[in-house]
Amino acid sequence: MLNGLIKGNLSTLAELTSSGKSGSFFYYSADGKYTLKTISRTEFHFLRKILKNYYTHIMDNPNTLIIKFYGLHKMRFVKSAQRTTKLYFVIMANVFHTSREIHVRYDLKGSTQGRITKDEDSSVARKDLNIIQDKEKIVLSKELTDVFTNILDKDAKFFQENSIIDYSLLVGIHNLEQEEMSTKDISHNKKYTLDFKMQSKEGILSGDCSKIYFLGVIDILTEFNARKRSEYLVKRLAYGKGISAIPPVQYAQRFLKFIKGLIESH
Numbered sequence: 001m002l003n004g005l006i007k008g009n010l011s012t013l014a015e016l017t018s019s020g021k022s023g024s025f026f027y028y029s030a031d032g033k034y035t036l037k038t039i040s041r042t043e044f045h046f047l048r049k050i051l052k053n054y055y056t057h058i059m060d061n062p063n064t065l066i067i068k069f070y071g072l073h074k075m076r077f078v079k080s081a082q083r084t085t086k087l088y089f090v091i092m093a094n095v096f097h098t099s100r101e102i103h104v105r106y107d108l109k110g111s112t113q114g115r116i117t118k119d120e121d122s123s124v125a126r127k128d129l130n131i132i133q134d135k136e137k138i139v140l141s142k143e144l145t146d147v148f149t150n151i152l153d154k155d156a157k158f159f160q161e162n163s164i165i166d167y168s169l170l171v172g173i174h175n176l177e178q179e180e181m182s183t184k185d186i187s188h189n190k191k192y193t194l195d196f197k198m199q200s201k202e203g204i205l206s207g208d209c210s211k212i213y214f215l216g217v218i219d220i221l222t223e224f225n226a227r228k229r230s231e232y233l234v235k236r237l238a239y240g241k242g243i244s245a246i247p248p249v250q251y252a253q254r255f256l257k258f259i260k261g262l263i264e265s266h
Helices: 002-006 010-014 041-060 128-133 142-161 183-192 196-202 226-242 248-262
Strands: 025-028 034-039 069-078 084-093 104-108 138-140 168-175 211-218 263-265
Touching: 034 041, 041 069, 041 084, 041 142, 104 128, 104 248, 138 142, 142 248, 142 263, 248 263
Parallel strands: 138 263
Antiparallel strands: 025 034, 034 084, 069 084, 104 168, 168 211
């Protein structure tokens, strides 16, 4: 991977990755623990801008669902005396770092405008309208319901204070009913998945012990700047309230309302 980056052989790397809507590419380490994602120059400088606040939030909130960044990098490729190319990328945790199969995935923003996918491939994240159609709920124990909502509130406050929008909750679901599992195994999972700090590989056991959730808030590098304000004004007239590029406070309120509406206390 690094050899391909150093040599500027991005076409080779692209064959090993899945491209996002933004044109970014992703590469997963062999053990599945880390993800490399290319980002734009704007995102690179924005992360540097909020880095101190981000670090403080992560350290003060060990249960946070916000994606963990481990590296922020810029590489310059000199192609000729007159031409250089810059590549910006982050190294971050893989939300779905687990030996368990992820049977269903959702990418949830709390928005409805265009938020649907018809792809039935389990490796493709479904979206907000899909989870409504699927009548899927995030079923948690009463204890974890309070913990989860508190975490969401604190994370949303961080996003508001740093003018961040367009983030989403990534939800991976492993259905225990689709594997052979003894009562002893389920008890083992219940013992080790009650703490959000420990969800990395074990996941979070659903309140009815039928599923294991893997959760993380991703795509946190979009700032509500002057360009986004202009986009908001134009799209609001065209599409109404369902758009993504809305002010941070409104975005957080809509995001929290949607996610909390999916929670079912068991």
